[in-house]
Amino acid sequence: xxxxxxxxxMLDEPPAPESxxxxxxxxxxxxxxxxxxxxxxxxxxxxxxxxxGLGAVAASVAGAVLLSSGTAPRAPGxxxxxPMSARTVLLSAAGKAESAPASGKxxxxxxxFAIPTKVGPKKNPYWMDSQRVDETWATRDGRSWxxxxxxxxxxxxxxxxxxxxxxxxxxxxxLGRADTTRGETLVLSVAPKQGGLIAAKGGDTFSVCERALxxxxxxxxxxxxxxxxDRLAQYLRTSPDxxxxxVSDGLGQCLVGLLADVPAPPKVRGAAYRALAALPAVxxxxxxxxxxxxxxxxxxVTGTGRAPVVRLVVDPATSLVLSRSVEQxxxxxxxxxxxxxxxxxxxGWTDAGPHVPSVx
Amino acid sequence: MTAPPDVxxxxxxxxxxxxxxxxVAASVRDADRFTAVxxxxxxGVHRYVAGRLGPxxxxxxxxxxxxxxxxxxxxxxxxxxxxxxxxxxxxxxxxAQHRRAETRRYRALARVAPAPDDGGHEDRVAATVTxxxxxxxxxxxxxxxxxxxxxxxLLVALAxxxxxxxxxxxGIPYGTVGSRLSxxxxxxxxALSQEGH
Numbered sequence: 001x002x003x004x005x006x007x008x009x010m011l012d013e014p015p016a017p018e019s020x021x022x023x024x025x026x027x028x029x030x031x032x033x034x035x036x037x038x039x040x041x042x043x044x045x046x047x048x049x050x051x052x053g054l055g056a057v058a059a060s061v062a063g064a065v066l067l068s069s070g071t072a073p074r075a076p077g078x079x080x081x082x083p084m085s086a087r088t089v090l091l092s093a094a095g096k097a098e099s100a101p102a103s104g105k106x107x108x109x110x111x112x113f114a115i116p117t118k119v120g121p122k123k124n125p126y127w128m129d130s131q132r133v134d135e136t137w138a139t140r141d142g143r144s145w146x147x148x149x150x151x152x153x154x155x156x157x158x159x160x161x162x163x164x165x166x167x168x169x170x171x172x173x174x175l176g177r178a179d180t181t182r183g184e185t186l187v188l189s190v191a192p193k194q195g196g197l198i199a200a201k202g203g204d205t206f207s208v209c210e211r212a213l214x215x216x217x218x219x220x221x222x223x224x225x226x227x228x229x230d231r232l233a234q235y236l237r238t239s240p241d242x243x244x245x246x247v248s249d250g251l252g253q254c255l256v257g258l259l260a261d262v263p264a265p266p267k268v269r270g271a272a273y274r275a276l277a278a279l280p281a282v283x284x285x286x287x288x289x290x291x292x293x294x295x296x297x298x299x300x301v302t303g304t305g306r307a308p309v310v311r312l313v314v315d316p317a318t319s320l321v322l323s324r325s326v327e328q329x330x331x332x333x334x335x336x337x338x339x340x341x342x343x344x345x346x347x348g349w350t351d352a353g354p355h356v357p358s359v360x
Numbered sequence: 361m362t363a364p365p366d367v368x369x370x371x372x373x374x375x376x377x378x379x380x381x382x383x384v385a386a387s388v389r390d391a392d393r394f395t396a397v398x399x400x401x402x403x404g405v406h407r408y409v410a411g412r413l414g415p416x417x418x419x420x421x422x423x424x425x426x427x428x429x430x431x432x433x434x435x436x437x438x439x440x441x442x443x444x445x446x447x448x449x450x451x452x453x454x455x456a457q458h459r460r461a462e463t464r465r466y467r468a469l470a471r472v473a474p475a476p477d478d479g480g481h482e483d484r485v486a487a488t489v490t491x492x493x494x495x496x497x498x499x500x501x502x503x504x505x506x507x508x509x510x511x512x513x514l515l516v517a518l519a520x521x522x523x524x525x526x527x528x529x530x531g532i533p534y535g536t537v538g539s540r541l542s543x544x545x546x547x548x549x550x551a552l553s554q555e556g557h
Contacts, residue, residue, distance in 0.1 A: 003498070003545060003548040003549055003552060004513070004516060004517040004545070005517075006494060006498055006552075007498060007502065007513065007514070007517045007518070007548075008411075008517045008518055010469060010495050010498055010499065011410075011411030011412070011469075011514075011517075011518060012407070012411065013407070013410035013411060013414065013415045013418070014407075015402075015403070015406045015407075015410065015415070015418075015419075016415065016419075019406065019415075019418075019419045019422070020402050020403075020406070022419060022423065023398070023402060023406075023419065023422055023423040023426065024395065024398055024399075024402075026423040026426075026427060027394070027395060027398050027423065027426050027427060027430060028395065030427040030430055030431075031391045031392060031394060031395070031430065225396075225399055226400075274395070274396070274399055277392065277395065277396070278383075278393070278396045278399075284392075
């Protein structure tokens with residue numbers, strides 16, 4: 001060992017686990033509230049600000065949090081007050097994800113899945129969302145259950161609601177014969193149906209990038225954004241369906257799936273948020289509320305070519321995904337049934353065991 | 361990871377550097393991108409600063425390093441060097457403002473009593489024990505170096521910068537890095553070889 005190595009060994013101090021998070025908080029805070037550069041002479045600044053209202057000056061000098069999309073005029077030479085983008089909030093959600101508890105018997109996810117279905121007379125067609133509640137429970141040793149229930153259709157948009165009213169607000173629609181060997185008649189109804197519960201076989205319960213993983217494999221996913229991205233890209237390239245044309249398009253969706261669907265450990269969720277925030281295809285779209293009126297931050301993941309646009313609503317306070325919609329682009333956009341939406345009612349660890357889903 | 365063997369690691373490194381510079385450039389318009397710079401370099405910068413100032417003081421100084429880099433991200437010039445040395449330069453300037461903390465740390469390390477020699481170790485263990493026994497001398501010798509020499513030694517030993525990068529970080533000629541480093545190493549070796557070793 002030479003003297004430089006001895007010095008490196010002697011002085012080695014691995015950071016405390018909270019150091020990195022604390023530093024990132026400080027940085028995120030700094031990004032959100034950029035301070036005036038310390039040594040910038042004030043006399044250069046005031047004259048250019050002369051044209052602005054006093055309020056604006058006060059706000060920018062105080063480093064107020066601006067929620068604008070960045071289109072508001074900004075005085076040249078004024079202290080840089082970057083608009084707080086939702087991505088900033090998202091990165092702090094990553095910190096939240098990292099400190100989330102992971103206790104309970106079952107990893108449980110309860111979602112409402114909505115697919116638009118065209119109904120109504122030819123002169124007044126409209127779209128009803130066929131809604132299904134899916135619930136999954138999975139234990140650490142690999143057992144899992146799936147509960148499902150059709151919970152009744154509802155209008156796709158307010159315009160569809162008006163058309164439905166004009167149609168006399170029917171509660172059932174005959175959709176014709178199903179394209180199955182049994183050829184049963186399909187009926188769409190606004191009333192909920194009885195659901196069911198199935199115990200799954202096999203331990204590879206969780207799907208990440210269309211790869212079936214065991215609980216253990218999910219726990220062993222890399223907790224560093226770059227390595228996680230590499231791993232997911234590798235899954236994509238070796239996908240049984242063939243590699244996608246553009247791996248980076250797939251990456252966004254994979255990361256979203258990882259955040260929304262599987263019991264990844266807090267550190268991995270944090271890494272997934274960071275990886276997502278660093279993808280150029282991810283744009284923040286400001287604060288919003290989901291279908292159920294829950295407050296969150298909107299994220300848009302765009303792809304190249306014919307890739308669908310994925311819209312997410314994320315709750316920055318808990319780091320949970322509230323809803324995910326997949327909207328087709330190009331020619332496929334005309335086929336509304338291909339644009340689906342998943343609302344996450346619950347996701348997390350619980351001690352409550354599997355049961356037939358209730359109507360939300 | 362079951363990634364294929366790295367045929368050309370140097371290419372990867374160059375890609376990382378380009379990504380780094382691109383991230384900093386992108387962060388000028390999109391401030392949030394700067395957090396990716398943090399994610400990439402936190403561990404390295406923390407190791408360097410904590411090595412010099414100790415873990416407590418390091419947390420604040422590292423946070424300040426990234427904030428400071430963030431505030432002057434617009435003036436980062438990829439033509440003058442890469443992001444990593446740029447960050448270490450900022451960190452080194454901030455460390456210089458905490459000279460007392462640094463001196464305190466080396467003194468504390470110098471006070472640690474040498475581990476008792478119970479003999480008959482395997483080689484690897486022996487090496488560690490030797491390093492431990494040498495620690496008081498090494499720490500005192502490090503404290504006795506001039507700040508200029510110590511900057512060079514620690515940028516090489518802790519931050520693992522190349523001579524070229526150290527030159528850029530400290531704003532000194534390339535040749536000066538070599539001469540400061542060999543002078544410092546001579547002193548360190550002399551301290552280690554005093555009496556009985």
